[in-house]
Amino acid sequence: MEKLFVEGGKKLNGRVHIGGAKNSAVALLPATILADSEVTIEGLPDISDVETLSALLEDIGGVVTKEDHAIKIDPSQMMAMPLPNGKVKTLRASYYFMGAMLGRFKKAVVGLPGGCHLGPRPIDQHIKGFEALGAEVSNEQGAIYLRAKELKGARIYMDVVSVGATINIMLAAVRAKGKTVIENAAKEPEIIDVATLLTSMGAKIKGAGTDVIRIEGVDQLSGCMHTIIPDRIEAGTYTIMAAAQGEEVYIDNVIPQHLEPLIAKLREMGIDITEDEESLIIRPKKALSAVDIKTLVHPGFPTDLQQPFTSLLTKAEGTAIVTDTIYSARFKHIDELRRMNAKIKVEGASAIVQGPVQLQGAKVRATDLRAGAALVVAGLIADGVTEITGLEHIDRGYENLIEKLESLGAKIWRESMTKEEMLTYQNN
Numbered sequence: 001m002e003k004l005f006v007e008g009g010k011k012l013n014g015r016v017h018i019g020g021a022k023n024s025a026v027a028l029l030p031a032t033i034l035a036d037s038e039v040t041i042e043g044l045p046d047i048s049d050v051e052t053l054s055a056l057l058e059d060i061g062g063v064v065t066k067e068d069h070a071i072k073i074d075p076s077q078m079m080a081m082p083l084p085n086g087k088v089k090t091l092r093a094s095y096y097f098m099g100a101m102l103g104r105f106k107k108a109v110v111g112l113p114g115g116c117h118l119g120p121r122p123i124d125q126h127i128k129g130f131e132a133l134g135a136e137v138s139n140e141q142g143a144i145y146l147r148a149k150e151l152k153g154a155r156i157y158m159d160v161v162s163v164g165a166t167i168n169i170m171l172a173a174v175r176a177k178g179k180t181v182i183e184n185a186a187k188e189p190e191i192i193d194v195a196t197l198l199t200s201m202g203a204k205i206k207g208a209g210t211d212v213i214r215i216e217g218v219d220q221l222s223g224c225m226h227t228i229i230p231d232r233i234e235a236g237t238y239t240i241m242a243a244a245q246g247e248e249v250y251i252d253n254v255i256p257q258h259l260e261p262l263i264a265k266l267r268e269m270g271i272d273i274t275e276d277e278e279s280l281i282i283r284p285k286k287a288l289s290a291v292d293i294k295t296l297v298h299p300g301f302p303t304d305l306q307q308p309f310t311s312l313l314t315k316a317e318g319t320a321i322v323t324d325t326i327y328s329a330r331f332k333h334i335d336e337l338r339r340m341n342a343k344i345k346v347e348g349a350s351a352i353v354q355g356p357v358q359l360q361g362a363k364v365r366a367t368d369l370r371a372g373a374a375l376v377v378a379g380l381i382a383d384g385v386t387e388i389t390g391l392e393h394i395d396r397g398y399e400n401l402i403e404k405l406e407s408l409g410a411k412i413w414r415e416s417m418t419k420e421e422m423l424t425y426q427n428n
């Protein structure tokens, strides 16, 4: 196990290249289960969630070959092996094995997912969708059992707008008989990316990216090649880092429209941002003003950027209110930021940030992936050295974090934890 050190105060300059989207990758990989021949995905991020899902595909008989950022998956020999425990519990997106295996094999056993602890994260809408398609679903000792004689298209209204449930229902419905309509669907760019892969495999999907998705089931899906979209959350995180500590930073391989809510808020704070076709140029020029943010479903401000954005707000002049309407308890990073001298109160689903303050380096813990990103942003701004544990969370979603930040001029490094530190970490 390792911990991360950041020496604050260094100015950031230069270019950073954004990788493929985690939240696409983690759905595209299970989606390959539905094909009858080899699928190639290019531009995959080098993150632990991708490693875990590739290993799960091998566990059910997939032949997986990786080369650089590309992966080839031959799903032809896959079987409906039960996956009740183990790796499925280490990440959220293992729930996509439910939809994909149900679509192909008409049965699946998959353990309840893990992922970031952001308060309750039910999967009732996924189950509602599978049942509507004709599956029998039961929860036995922490694993979901799914079985269907056949899947039949249905009209499904989502009570909650859910990224995972929308994708999971799509995965099963592409192999159902007849027409499925998903109403009140989520509209995130990652949903369009998954629909693009499925369409290249032969699926018939209309409306991905709107709140009504129409799917006409097909009997067979074949191999294809797909290039993943860039990670808007990784891009947003580096944009926030550049806003906090940059002089002139180029964020390359982005789709600027995916970042509109963030760009608008940063401009309101007084940051100069130029949008190019596939890049953003960030040039912070003056003191920052506080702004309020409220996370919303896409195209609103993404909850996954709320935590790193909160660290930036500690530098801004005035009081800012950060409200998370998606995960009302996504505030575990606040206690850690307070250790670093931040003046932040949590009231219900909001954090009230009083700025500007000079953050101070401290020993802190990343309790989840974006809490980790928030602490790295804080470490870059702080006086002195910040020591961050909980890197297993950060490694789920940020490829080559050290190399990318070093190339921008940050002083950041990893060190092994001593046995004693590991025990203390594991017991807390």
Ligand SMILES: CC(=O)N[C@H]1[C@@H](OP(=O)(O)OP(=O)(O)OC[C@H]2O[C@@H](n3ccc(=O)[nH]c3=O)[C@H](O)[C@@H]2O)O[C@H](CO)[C@@H](O)[C@@H]1O
Pocket: 023, 026, 092, 093, 120, 121, 122, 123, 124, 125, 126, 127, 160, 161, 162, 163, 164, 165, 186, 303, 304, 326, 327
């Ligand atoms: C792997 C992945 O893509 N993760 C993303 C995905 O998570 P995930 O797909 O798990 O999040 P959802 O979009 O499903 O969750 C949105 C809201 O709906 C609620 N809900 C969800 C499903 C359900 O069956 N019942 C229910 O009540 C959740 O508790 C939450 O309050 O979208 C989240 C919201 O943009 C992001 O933070 C995560 O990074």
Ligand SMILES: C=C(OP(=O)(O)O)C(=O)O
Pocket: 022, 091, 092, 093, 114, 115, 116, 304, 369, 370, 397
């Ligand atoms: C919450 C996140 O991930 P996951 O849903 O995979 O836990 C995230 O990417 O911020």
